[in-house]
Amino acid sequence: MTAVFGILFFLIVLGSLTTTFVAIFQIINNDFNGSKGLWIIISMIGIIGPILYLTKGRKLITKRDYDEINNGEGFSFKSHYSGLIRDLSMNIKIAFAAAFGLIITGYLVRGFDIYVFWESKPIGYAILFICIAILLRKDITKRKSLKVKNAWSHIAFWIIAFMLFVKTLITIILPNSDAYKVAKNYLKNDTQLTSEIGELKGFAVLPSGGIETSSDSNGTYGAASIALIVKGAEKYKELIIYVEKTPETDWTVTGIE
Incomplete structure (x- = not known):
């Protein structure tokens, strides 16, 4: 019975955290017919915040087009990365949200001495780094098409790729x-x-x-x-x-x- 409650608690926390991160992402990266700061805070209030976002806050979002990235005023880092994130496939966005949810869940189960799914933290970090690598590849491709310098994006991508390679080797070699x-x-x-x-x-x-x-x-x-x-x-x-x-x-x- 304790395990069932632990799993139920985990699912509720994971669902709430995922909704919170999706809410923050959508509020930050789109036009919003209200106070962004206030609704970001609301969306972070335990289980109630995500519910309020889904029932009310989501209706205040107005999506923007990626064409606004340059807007005739030269390259904009903020618009560039906002557009890249918006153009990610839904699967990658879900993976980002799941990664943050797993990481926070990993800290929560340790902090509250809940002895279930402690592997969530390393799994979450692995998914997060994979998603960041995918985002960086898209960043490199887009910068190339815009003829914008992409050296730092290349460096960041290869550092993350190397880290993932090393971590994968460790998890394969050490147990054997x-x-x-x-x-x-x-x-x-x-x-x-x-x-x-x-x-x-x-x-x-x-x-x-x-x-x-x-x-x-x-x-x-x-x-x-x-x-x-x-x-x-x-x-x-x-x-x-x-x-x-x-x-x-x-x-x-x-x-x-």
Whole structure:
């Protein structure tokens, strides 16, 4: 029953947060027959704000055309990016809203000690960075057609692409490494941890760790920092566990934060 209430709470919070972000996006990026600041504040008031926006605030929005981006007065950054966001497909807009909802939900479940779906935060950040990368590609294409400098957009795009590539590698490599197996077995046998969070039910690897190995004539060296969500019967806990390897020893846990 507790799990059902937890899931129901999560769905209500996610729906409210998604509506709030959609409301703020629509109010900021369109003409509005009312006070934008006031309605942004209203849309952020818990569950009531999104309901008020859907029933009343949405009717005050007047959509603008993308042709207003230059308006005969030269390149406008504000109009340019507002137009880019407006021209995103509905799926990408929903993905943006879902990303923010998942991120905030991740912080809320931690802040209120609700032990369900702690993976929402890293998933939300991953979706957010993918959406930003898509937006930057569209930005680069549009700037090229307008013959406007796009060097910074290229730099930002490739930085995000590199980050996503590294994070993806981490989530694939770490769970299949010997270092992870040693770390997991260590935690399973940690009586202090089990007394704090209850019987261990599972682990979730976070994409913020890393692993490296090197070899020389003496043998193989290695070091890994593995960020985990440890799921107990009573609580969840985020840990970073450090594991090292030397030519003389196999992978060994050297510390936990």
